[in-house]
Amino acid sequence: MNMKKAISLLLTATMGLGMVACTGPKADVDKGFSPSLDKSTSCHITIAGGYDNFEALETEFDRFNEYYPNVELVFTKVDDYNNMIGTVLNGNDAPDIYVNYSWMYGREQYASCIDHAENLADPSLNINFNCIRGNIILNTDDGTLPMVPVFANTYGMLVNKKLFEKEGLNVPTTYKELVDVCNAFREKGYANPMMGFSQKETTSLFSLTIYPYFCGTVAGDAEAVKKLNSLDPSAGEYLRPSLEKVTQFMNDGCVDLDSCEQIENNYDAVILRFFEGDIPMMTCSGDTVSGTKKRESRSEAFIANPFDYAFVPIPVSDDGAYFLDMPNLQFSVNKDSANLDMANEFMRFLITSRELNQMAMNKGLMSPTKDLSFNNMYAAFGNIPESRILSPEVIGLTDDAVIQMRQAVYLVGKGEMTIDEAVAAYGTFTQ
């Protein structure tokens, strides 16, 4: 474990340096792509993932074909992806590149996903990761890099700019401002100044609001992280500040839970409710944000009264908001690929600011690159000071610990459990 910690610290330092480097001359970060193989090479590359559609990636195929016109790239959807990808990798239809997730790392049932992955950090591959934010790159025990993020995720809230402008209010940047804005909207007749999905624990408004705050309370406290990861019941005390915060949040009347309960799911329903145009702030994840563009045309209310909106961090601290920076989709290269060189060439092509930003823009997700200003939707996250950017990858919290936190926050937020009960129950929550 000591070794793991040392590596974590080293990587943290490296990422810190990476962030500093982000402000340096851009040429050092990204020199663009230049082909290194015979341009007339002809082969077939399959990329497997769980998406029904991956048009943003298919657009990248077309761009890659400008360099290699004879390379045929295909995205294949694998049903029940998370469970099936291991089988697929061992079968006759094994893809050359496949979607991977950092949470799969270290879990036995997903061992195939890591075992089949090529070490992308191998210098001979000449893939430049400088363009990617360091804190979302997977830390591994052995220093290898089996996957690289192509999208990032975070939690925040969609804000209806039109309403803020109309009511002469500013988007809040501290918790106090958030409460004030909510009150102001309420006074102006808005029944729900702030909403979110609350039917399930996963990506509930409580998790989305408090998770960044919770990370802030344990970041840098290795002992706390260690205890939390070990699901030690005594670690429940580390949740107390976060649980108190969610209680305060609910007491301050920012949200009306009954109204939130009417939102049926954390994706379509959240978006369409927001597009009704009467909600100034709607908590959601970056994944949900990616679906907004396509659903504009499906909302009669939005078509009738369109408005500008943006995705901003939720300010639950008096010191300001945290930016919880997490990897979303990651790509691995199948080291047994029959066209390994071309698969690596495609990764070399894709892992550049230009292509990643372009793909993120097309998909509507947050880009994993250091430059977030290119997309107005996520630009606010680029303004968060470095000290308030947090990453579960860096902090070292395991998914199991996070699940315990989510359950506790959800139950306390909904009033189904007291703070003490939740603290005491740490380690015993089941999904």
Add this chain to the structure above:
Amino acid sequence: MKKFWIVLVNIAIMAAILTFVVLYAGYENRDSYRRQIENFENTTVTMERVTENYLEGEQRICDVWAQYINNSNMTMEEAAEYIRSSHVLENTSAHIISTDTLTGLSTRPGIGTADEYEVSYQRLDLLKNTDWIDEIGKSINITRAYTNPMNGEQSLAFCNMVTLRNPDSDTAETAVLLRVIPISDLEQKWVFPQTELVNAELSMIDAGGDYILKGHNYKNSSFFEFYKSYNQTDPESSKELFDKITSSTGSVSMINSHGQECILAYTPLSATSGWTMLGLVPADDLKVDTENHVLFIVVSVGLLILFLSDLFYMRYLNKKLQIAARKAESANKAKTDFLSTMSHDIRTPMNAIVGLTTLAEKNPGDVESTKESLRKISLASNHLLTLINDILDISKVESGKLKLSPLTFSIVETVENLVNISQPMIKEKNIEFSFHINQFEKEYLYTDQLRLNQIFINILSNAIKYTEPGGRVSVDLREEHSDVTGCIKLIYVVSDTGIGMSPEFMENMYKPFSRQVDSRVNSIQGTGLGLAITKQMVDLIGGMIDCQSEQGKGTTFTVTLDIPVADRQREDMKLEPIDVLIVDDDETMLQTATDTLTSLGANVEQANNGLEALGMIEHRHLSGRDYTVIIIDWKMPDIDGIETIKRIRSEIDSQIPILLISAYDWSDIEDKARAAGANGFVSKPLFRSTLYDKINGLIGKESGSVEPEDDYSDLNGINILVAEDNDINWEIISALLAMFGITTERAENGRVCVDMLSKAEEGSYELIFMDVQMPEMNGLDATRTIRKLENPWAASIPIVAMTADAFSENIMECLDAGMNGHIAKPVDIKLVIKEIRRIREGRV
């Protein structure tokens, strides 16, 4: 301006043709493209049939299995075992999934295991609802492409509902039988058959546009979304299009993800409900327009070449026409000039003849005046005759009809004739004249003597004509070795100190009617044809003519001819060993004569003037060794030849034979010379044969070639039959011959001539002068008839043509007809006498 319009019209026609080609090629392209699209549609429909057959086939297998399972009351394990035993294809498998649990058994073990047959479809949305699976044998029940849970391969499955026996409860339970086929297997088979459709791809979509089978170039999970992503369309249009695609057969143009225009062919898959077969091919693959470009380029280049060649050919033709027009104009002008010149040149001597004849008629009593008039009439007549001959010659030369008529002739006679003809002019103009010959071995040559004479005379007469009185003309005639076998090289050089020619004139001097523009020249009679004829003659004989001239200083013409040597030559000429003294102030003459005489066997001594000669003769005489013959030139400084002879006769010896030689006409001094004591005369140049004959004559030796000169007694009493239809001509010839004591009888035509000869006694006529063109019977026929007469005397009588047909071919015709000679009218009595003598002496 006209040319501009022609070019413009040509360009317009070319542009019209090219436009037509482009439009037609475009139409052909479009038509071909349309046919290709139709063909692609048809191929897609064919593929739909093939696919349908395949799907039906696969479904039938599944149906058979399901039927058997249903009829056999099997448990799930038994059913799985049954199917396992029925499997033929290695890659296919079957899953039997309970509709209650969505779990079941696979006929193939899970990947990486040998005996794990359990399979779960719980996480797949395929079988949560089975309403779409029809009764066995009713239709094709096929899933979308999905991930086979047993091996992770993208697969399709043909399904049927089956009823199984639950071994635990012994109750029936429903399950879904899936015949699972990997898509990779299908992809290998599922390609367009034509090679030109190598980039075409097939896909299958359901009624909602979701892919059942997806080609690599299709994007998104829904074809309709894919279409909307890359093609500008509004919701209404796209809905209309999608309805059309899923309900009918046809094709539409669309843009793919590469921005490439593609043709999408669609046709419903009739064996399924709401499925559609799609074929997608890049539009460029259906466009076959390369040949049209080639056609366009070929037609363009062809037209351009045609246009340019026509243009150049037209220009060439125009140029030729211009040249022809200029030539015609020039020829017309030449004709006008010629007629004008002829009119002038003929009228001038005619004017003299007519005028002088009138004068003579009016003064019959004034003998001297009449004589002078007649002399001038004679001169004018001769000039007129020369002019007419020249005109006829040049016309023959220009029409290419001039032919050579080679004969054996004596160069000595030719030169004598040349000198004789020239003498009057030389004398008249008081020109210093010299004629040198050198190294003449061969006297008889074989060529067209008439033409050779013309060359010699034309050049020499020009030299004399254009040399001012007191000037000098010299002729040098040499025989040299020729490279042509059987020939000698005859070099004829005539130099004068005349007016010379300008370089400009020399460039055109051989062209007919060229005369130098010079006031001095204009006063000299000439046709301007002489040099042109001379050049043509020289060319005809195969020789060369060269001219060096400087205005004011003189001219030198050099003619070089290779002339065949006649077979017959004079027998060896050798004099007895005699002593000869030759006296002349001309060193060249002295030397050539010495050489000639020495070669004849004489001992020759030379003296450069009369006084020296007198000294040498006296010295010899005193020593008793008189010269056998003395040859003295007439014109010498200090004392001339006549004076020298006079002194020899008076002071030394009155018996020594003396020959007076001269390059001039010596008729005027003949009496004076004879009185002085000259024994004979020789004209320069001194030919070997001439000297041989003259010396032999003087020293009393016989020589066959010595001709009487003014003694015509040998002609006395000769009777000649003259066949002449023209009264005046008859009168002239009979009168002229009568002057020499020759009697004549007339025959009015050829028939009369033949009759007269037939009736005549042998020896009645010495010979016949035969005109050619006569009525009843012409001269040629008459001659042929005479030659066929039985009387040998009559048949062999010499016949000489006397005709105005003066061309060489006329001469040849006459000789071919059997005549022995030819005299051209107007007749030169000297030539007539010479011909009579030649005939009489049997010369040919």
